[in-house]
Amino acid sequence: MKNLNLPASLLCSLSGTAVVLPLLSSCSAQKKAEAKPYNIVYIMTDDHTAQMMSCYDQRYIETPNLDRIAADGVRFTNSFVANSLSGPSRACMITGKHSHANGFTDNTTCVFDGSQQTMPKLLQQAGYQTAIVGKWHLESLPTGFDYWEILPGQGDYYNPRFITMQNDTVAEKGYLTNLITDKSIDWMENQRDKDKPFCLFIHHKAIHRNWLPELKYLSLYEDKTFSMPDNFYDDYEGRPAAAAQEMSIWKDMDIMYDTKMYRKDLKSPLKGAYEAYVGRLTPEERAQYDAFYAPIIEEFYKKNPQGRDLAEWKYQRYMRDYAKVVKSLDDNVGRVLDYLEAQGLLDNTLVVYTSDQGFYMGEHGWFDKRFMYEESMRTPLVMRLPKDFQTRGDIPQMVQNIDYAPTFLDLAGAPIPDDIQGVSLLPLLRGEKPADWRKSLYYHFYEYPAEHMVKRHYGVRTERYKLIHFYNDIDEWELYDLQEDPTEMHNLYGQPGYEQVTEDLRAELKKLQAQYQDPIEEKLQAEKAQKK
Template identity: 75%
Template sequence: MKKKTQAVALLSLIPMAAAAQRYNIVYIMTDDHTAQMMSCYDKSHISTPNLDRIARDGIRFVNSYVANSLSGPSRACMLTGKHSHNNGFTNNEHGIFDGSQQTMPKLLQKAGYETALIGKWHLISQPTGFDYWNIIPGQGDYYNPDFITMKNETVREKGYITNIITDKSINWLEKQRDKSKPFALFIHHKACHRCWLPELKYLREYEDKTFKVPDTFYDDYKGRAAAAAQEMSIASSHDMDIVYDDKIYTPGAATRLTNSYLNMIGRMDSRDRADYDCFYDSITADFKQRNLSGRELAEFKYQRFMRDYAKVTKSLDDNVGRVLDELKRLNLLDSTLVVYTSDQGFYMGEHGWFDKRFMYEESLNTPLVMRLPAGFKGRGEIKEMVQNIDYAPTFLELAGAPIPADMDGVSLLPLLKGQHPKNWRKSIYYHFYEYPAEHSVKRHYGVRTDRWKLIHFYNDIDEWELFDLKNDPHELNNIYGQPGTEKITKELRKELRRLQAQYRDPIESQLK
């Protein structure tokens, strides 16, 4: 009788034990936030203490990459666990995300999770697979932004967008979710997207800081035809607009993007606008007096870009801290996986650029830090190569849900548990499609290993690039076709074909 009672008691604990393993997920994703601007990766620019909290209390991936360095496609890769050609959303310029397809949030719902998305969607179609959503239209606005509700109503909110997205997320955690279910909350920020409009209380931050000009700022793109053809140069008056990007405006100014700039800041009320104008008018007056040109002008634009980007990031870091504090207050930290990442990396003056798109390191690489639930042993730096197609299978395995065989990504759960599988991937595949389009980056695909990178630019161009990342980490010296590279080129071409076959991308055979 005693043994039977003990058995019944043990059986009664099984559902509780199982429930204890239904970990919550808080996925915080920003737009265009690069690892160079997170102090847990690079201390030379700014301090991000709250983002660093996630890394300090968990894990920091140092070889984290995207499959397509562009906002919408990157989001589609995350949602589906598939490369762009398999999820159907290859670029922002054409097409619409097919919301009827299998996605990770839908599979989490089937597994008993409540799902919510707040902030930037940027996939044209309305969200599917979420029990609750409240999104910004398109790129959204930093000041007094519009939000689209589940009733398809557009509502203008007063305030700064990063704060509002966090307010809505915290409100959902506190008051709107079903507390009997595990949850997956996706917090998608507009920050740090162009054109870097700061929260008004931080207008004057970083104005006393001079950012070091990158060593590659004056890259001449020798031997790299596609790099030379881009239109994302800080120095170029066409690419980085002095009004839109640098806020150097006087009445009557007429640049390519002046009207867009005036529409954005025109959303402020008169009091906020007066504070804004007071600050940037003084910078404009100083700029006019200096009459800069050439390298002096390029470096002035670089400093303005860096300072405003840093200000936007400061508000973002504040709000990440608010979410962490709220999870702690609700006693959810030990049962929640907190993920912070961006939809891709970004150029902070490297090669003289802003923006992303290329398979070069600064935009291929994306920050990825995770605070792990109690019991997970992963800590510190993770060196294994991971991609954003891995998030979906990771969340599904964490939820105890099956991972569909047609997903291209692999679960990162072994790494979160402190394991280092010997059969982990040794290379990653990349494919960028959006050309012709804004910034004029040619279509290309390629393979990256721990040391080597092989890229093929195609469509209106047929150029190959090969880089030795050990001896040329800034990717300045294209050694494709040079004597002595025949063996490694052959090996990389073979690996490229293997990955294209694995991921069912027929592009190289179609180009022959």
């Protein structure tokens, strides 16, 4: 019986009859420990672009806690969304399906059908506890979650309101990014069943417009001058859809709502909305807020910049406020990582950080998203993997937000329904390089006419090329060579020498539309035929 003092891993390999019975429990316990389900912590922000995350781009700011995830895990270098808009992007993520398939195509006309199959519901069936805290933005109340506490609509940065599972709207004191983290940690610490694996969705409002900073960071970045993109003064030649948008920093960014240059005696289209946001501050907080902005406001109206001076002044204020909001977000990602580590959860948890889409930081002269162009279709995606995953570094394969649902199900050991359109990223997380990995991505944006007036469009992106069709009240095609023209300034559609490329891309586009069962091109052809 001396063998009983050996490690269980060694004893499990012994075959002596004298130790068989005592070893059965040790072997069983070891296998059970090895098979312990992974937890999932999914952190998603709103409108956070890769340009403003230092593990992707070091030109602007530092994000040490976000970078921790990438440094200890993997960074996806070709991560994209299927529809660059908040609600639709969330619906794609939670269902693993494109917008036409999940029914939530735009923010203005849709209500998410909560009765449909979703990844959280499937995780529940696999024995997981599920929870979501923060921005929901799908109009209906959440389903498939054991716990939820969400924001009404876009939510408020200052002293925000939350909707509880009792359908009560409760006002809280504090800065929203901090409060969402507080509630998320509290659920992990005090409310979940610690005998079950869990999947927690931490959904931040940050870094959404109008970029209201945490008060302690009001002065941050005020001494920094941000470099402007080379195409800030894009003239949109050969791109009529790009010319028709209303998301210009120069022309469309509101002087009070967006840059905070508030004066009671002046008018502004979004003045009332801005007053409502900052009106949530307590008198003491408002005094601190006003003390910071008062000298900037006075100087601005005294100088009264015009033309390009105004455009560049707006750009600097936009970049500074955006960066300040990122700072609080990064702090809170650090808090979550520290909690998981302190509780011994980090080694058995997949931590995912991403955004619902990218964002323009002055490229083409813009803010916002919506277009299929790179800055808004591309989104940051980093993952800290459980301890027994050895993969580290960059993953270059093209992935999309419809892939998160099958990935989480695969990680949980749950079956992936055939109607899910995304593919599991688990082989990539295991370091595999599948030869049959996708070579193209499908995109479709629907919300027009609406805010920012970006035309409806769909398209295909391959490793080198992008083909886009703008439709509805316009019929324009755009073709880009991303290798030679990464900023998408030169529309090559219809130019000599690109006939075969265009034909190949049109064929790939049709293949993807058939694969995902999006009937849009057939519908447009039928409409054309009727008009004839």
